[in-house]
Amino acid sequence: MDTITHTLFGLSLYAAVDKKRFTTNEKRALLLTTVVGSNIPDIDVISQWWDTAGRYQMWHRGITHSVFLVPVWAALLAVVSWLLFRVKDWKLFAMGIVAVFIHNTSDLFNAWGTGYLEPFSSIRVTFGTIPIIDFVFWIIMLAGWLLVRYKRNVSSSRVFKWVWVLMIVHLISQSVQGYVIQNQYAKxxxxxxxxxxxxxxxxxxxxxxxxxxxxxxxxxxxxxxxxxxxxSDESVSLDKLFAENPEAKTLYEWSPFIVVVNDDKHIGIYDPRFYRNGASFLYEKIDK
Structure with missing residues (x-):
């Protein structure tokens, strides 16, 4: 998912918790845990700063999005909460697990996929049943916020618990439909x-x-x-392409399958899942 959606997920998690008995610092620690936890796996974008081998495509949504790293991120957030707010509570650690787990798992459902099982498997797990920006999620969360904002005597935590129920129903509905389509046509x-x-x-x-x-x-x-x-020109050798453009080799490893281009000017490959208006967003090539 995109950064805005992940941040909204974090704010919705925060809103779903009953905070009537929370101190100010406890509220601050919870907000940090839910919002930062909902975004922290994307810290891997900094790998662009030192990427000289063309491996960013594999590093992004790679090990930082692994399900096995979820408790590590949650523990880190718990330590930060203690250092900044002097709040120490196992419930914060649990909420950190929920926030990071939602980030990593929600990213599975769009075409980009994640290294969900790294370091034990380099396979990019992707279902392709949710767009990377899902406006239905936004509408559901906005409706919850408007209800809390303008209707008196409404419990924010109760409303946002229902917001999460509706978002899960939408996710399940999309995934069931995707499964039916795949089961019908993939063979x-x-x-x-x-x-x-x-x-x-x-x-x-x-x-x-x-x-x-x-x-x-x-x-x-x-x-x-x-x-x-x-x-796709399956007869052309891609060795020269990979030697001169390392990002092409990364794209080849990252994509479930590719289209090979071999025309008068270029040799290249692209991921057809991102093909729009005559070109793919993910296209690597070299000049002949």
Missing amino acids: QYDEFALSAGFIPGQFQMIGKESDKVSIHNVTVFSEPKLQVELK
Whole structure:
């Protein structure tokens, strides 16, 4: 998910806790834990500062997003809460686990994926059933905030508990639909991936068979509509591309499958899941 969504998740976690008996420092410690915990796995963006090997694509959402690091981040947040606010409570550690777990797990559901099982597996786990910016989450959280803000005698913690229930229902609904689509069409291709659209229930399915990659728009209630068919030159050697452009090799390892470009000017590869308006957001090439 994007940084705004992760931050809103943290604020919604904070709002879902009944804080009537909390001291000022306890409230501050809880806010730090939920908001920072909801963002801390993305600290890996600083790896861009020293990336000279073209490995940022693997480092981002890599080990810092591992499920095995969740208690480590939670423990760090508990220490910071003690140092800044002199608050020591196992409930803070538990809330840190929840915040970081939500970050790492929610990132599984969009096409970018995460290194959820690192360091034991380098596979990027991705389901592609939620867009990287999901406005349904935003609308649900905004509705909760408006209800608390303008309706008298409403419990913030109770409202935001329901906000979380509704967001989980949306996540489950999207994932069930994605599962149905994958179960119905994936066997028709050698390789298959999903990418959720911004409108709930709408997906792109990307399938590769031999040297052809097709991208369809699809829902569980409608037949797939072909958007574009791409040709991948599977005969070309990529050794020179990888030698001259290390980021291309990283993209090759990172993507579930790629399209190989071999024209008069370039040799390159791109991830077809991010193909929009005639080009892919993730494209690495060299000049001939």
